[in-house]
Amino acid sequence: MKLPSLAQLAAEYGRTIRRFPLVLVCALLGTLAALILVDQEGSREASVLYNILLTAILALPVMTAVKLAAERSSAPASSAWPAQAAAAALLVVYAATVPTDLPRAPLVHLLRFFALGIGCTLLASVWPFRQKGEDNRFWHFTSLVVFRIMLAGAFALVLFAGLALALAALDNLFGMAIPSKRYAELWILTLGLFAVPYVLAGLPEDWSALGTGSDYPRPLKVLGQYVLPPLVAVYFVILYAYIAKIIVTWSWPQGWVGRLIIGFSATGILALSVLDPMRERTESLWIKRASRWFYLILLPLIVVLFLALWRRISEYGLTEGRYLGLAVGVWLAVIAAYFLLSRSKSIRMIPASLCAFAFLISVGPWGMFSVSEQSQIRRLRGMLTADSILVNGAVTKAPAPVPADHEVQISAILIYLYEVHGFSALEPWFGETLRADTEDAGNRFKGPEYVAELLGIEFHPYDTPGREQYFAVRIDPQTPISVAGYDHMLRAGYGGRAAAPSPAGEPVAGAIETAADSVVVRFVLDSTTTDSVTVSLRPLIDRIVAARADARGSEISGEEAMIENETGGVKVKVVMLQADIRRDDSITVLNSYDALILYSRRK
Numbered sequence: 001m002k003l004p005s006l007a008q009l010a011a012e013y014g015r016t017i018r019r020f021p022l023v024l025v026c027a028l029l030g031t032l033a034a035l036i037l038v039d040q041e042g043s044r045e046a047s048v049l050y051n052i053l054l055t056a057i058l059a060l061p062v063m064t065a066v067k068l069a070a071e072r073s074s075a076p077a078s079s080a081w082p083a084q085a086a087a088a089a090l091l092v093v094y095a096a097t098v099p100t101d102l103p104r105a106p107l108v109h110l111l112r113f114f115a116l117g118i119g120c121t122l123l124a125s126v127w128p129f130r131q132k133g134e135d136n137r138f139w140h141f142t143s144l145v146v147f148r149i150m151l152a153g154a155f156a157l158v159l160f161a162g163l164a165l166a167l168a169a170l171d172n173l174f175g176m177a178i179p180s181k182r183y184a185e186l187w188i189l190t191l192g193l194f195a196v197p198y199v200l201a202g203l204p205e206d207w208s209a210l211g212t213g214s215d216y217p218r219p220l221k222v223l224g225q226y227v228l229p230p231l232v233a234v235y236f237v238i239l240y241a242y243i244a245k246i247i248v249t250w251s252w253p254q255g256w257v258g259r260l261i262i263g264f265s266a267t268g269i270l271a272l273s274v275l276d277p278m279r280e281r282t283e284s285l286w287i288k289r290a291s292r293w294f295y296l297i298l299l300p301l302i303v304v305l306f307l308a309l310w311r312r313i314s315e316y317g318l319t320e321g322r323y324l325g326l327a328v329g330v331w332l333a334v335i336a337a338y339f340l341l342s343r344s345k346s347i348r349m350i351p352a353s354l355c356a357f358a359f360l361i362s363v364g365p366w367g368m369f370s371v372s373e374q375s376q377i378r379r380l381r382g383m384l385t386a387d388s389i390l391v392n393g394a395v396t397k398a399p400a401p402v403p404a405d406h407e408v409q410i411s412a413i414l415i416y417l418y419e420v421h422g423f424s425a426l427e428p429w430f431g432e433t434l435r436a437d438t439e440d441a442g443n444r445f446k447g448p449e450y451v452a453e454l455l456g457i458e459f460h461p462y463d464t465p466g467r468e469q470y471f472a473v474r475i476d477p478q479t480p481i482s483v484a485g486y487d488h489m490l491r492a493g494y495g496g497r498a499a500a501p502s503p504a505g506e507p508v509a510g511a512i513e514t515a516a517d518s519v520v521v522r523f524v525l526d527s528t529t530t531d532s533v534t535v536s537l538r539p540l541i542d543r544i545v546a547a548r549a550d551a552r553g554s555e556i557s558g559e560e561a562m563i564e565n566e567t568g569g570v571k572v573k574v575v576m577l578q579a580d581i582r583r584d585d586s587i588t589v590l591n592s593y594d595a596l597i598l599y600s601r602r603k
Contacts, residue, residue, distance in 0.1 A: 016201045023063045030056030031192030038184050050102040054113050055095040058120050062087050065124035072128045104444040106422040108369050119358030126352045137210045138348050148202040152195040160190045220274050228271035235264035253308040258325050261305045265332050268294050276347045295336040305329045318375035323368035327361050373421045380413045395429050402457050411460040414448035474578040479558035486598040495592025516590050521572050521599050533572050535565040545588050573598040
């Protein structure tokens with residue numbers, strides 16, 4: 001393979017500039033804005049550079065979509081300018097919504113940016129192929145762009161690694177003090193000046209030749225036939241076994257199952273999309289049958305997804321995550337109905353409908369941000385009114401102690417509003433501003449603990465129902481550990497540190513097995529278990545959570561960290577040195593732990 005010369009590279013770069021001038025201008029503006037922001041090391045002052053950076057990133061796929069759509073139309077090249085002007089106007093409107101003090105603003109602005117980014121990227125893939133009968137061209141174009149992006153990322157990493165090594169050499173060999181931020185700036189330059197033009201240069205110009213060949217990339221065939229289907233099968237077995245458990249036990253589905261359903265759906269749809277060009281071949285007619293069965297199998301799972309989400313929404317209201325789960329469920333239902341009932345079964349329906357959903361849920365009073373905020377404010381208003389804290393739209397002192405469960409739920413809502421939306425909607429209740437007490441407060445609000453104090457309730461920062469919580473505890477290093485009555489001690493763990501093997505020649509313990517909720521000590525003689533004892537960790541977990549749930553990362557005493565059990569003359573004590581705990585609604589589990597296992601057995 002002959003490497004291109006510098007003259008060829010320069011000519012290719014010039015051709016790309018002439019073809020995509022607006023896209024490369026946006027890339028340059030975004031690169032400059034990012035470089036200045038990094039050089040300022042996250043200046044606390046408000047800066048319009050945040051507006052430029054986020055808008056420029058969205059402009060890359062939008063302007064590319066407009067340009068490619070114009071190339072595919074039969075209209076003169078000058079007709080593309082009105083569409084580009086309209087796209088630029090929409091981008092300017094978006095830029096005006098981005099706060100200039102973005103790092104201190106609520107997360108809603110970044111979440112909206114990511115949602116719009118997904119919509120804009122999908123728009124670039126489907127807009128040029130909006131006419132009928134272009135599924136094959138669309139598939140080849142999408143696969144080409146994906147491979148080009150992967151190559152650009154790999155080349156950018158190699159280029160960055162080489163240049164970063166050169167900077168490190170200047171720093172270490174010649175004593176030139178190279179600030180760490182220079183490496184971040186180097187990565188930004190690599191992406192903006194190399195990766196983006198490289199991807200654009202690989203976009204096809206001869207649209208008539210796109211997808212006319214019969215070759216099917218072998219890596220995609222391996223992915224679609226031998227990698228993704230086993231994953232779909234694993235998801236299928238797990239999910240339908242869980243549905244059987246729901247039916248047998250007549251229990252409500254847990255919220256976590258929604259992630260598995262979405263993972264199953266995404267993997268299956270990806271597999272069918274990868275194999276789409278082969279479905280008309282005689283030897284691959286099984287793909288059509290697999291597609292129909294997949295969408296039939298998907299229907300009961302969509303029902304389970306809605307049930308799982310409805311339980312959490314009915315108890316804790318809507319948040320962006322739950323709204324998004326509902327939107328994904330609706331989208332899956334639409335896609336399943338389309339591929340089961342439609343005659344055309346166009347693969348473009350998948351990204352086109354996703355693009356429409358992404359834009360639809362990102363803006364407006366029906367969008368996930370507005371609906372979620374109003375849902376939580378309604379919950380907060382209802383509880384404050386029931387506790388006589390909110391009277392005629394104004395906060396007053398509660399006439400009686402607030403129930404503990406209300407304090408926990410109010411704290412959770414305040415934390416959510418503070419992190420995602422801010423307290424602008426609550427300010428009329430208090431008759432005062434809830435902004436931070438600084439000259440440059442901007443979009444920064446006082447903390448949720450301050451608002452809880454104004455409400456006259458006790459603030460519970462970590463006991464937040466309706467979402468997963470993680471916290472860690474560790475034993476006080478100064479606590480004494482009694483070993484009286486025990487002959488042996490080993491160190492073991494779960495979720496990270498493996499159980500320690502028995503000492504060589506040890507005549508007592510044969511094996512220690514650790515699980516998320518128990519520790520089992522077995523005594524083995526000639527490969528036969530003679531005695532065993534199981535220590536349930538559930539009482540220990542409940543005791544730690546009850547005492548320390550509001551103190552993330554706290555130390556626990558020796559009494560709190562220990563639990564014992566004795567069966568048939570075998571005694572075992574578990575001393576929890578440290579533990580990482582996950583809470584999801586009423587479910588509490590140990591993600592990992594490190595423990596001392598003390599044991600003895602009567603001779």
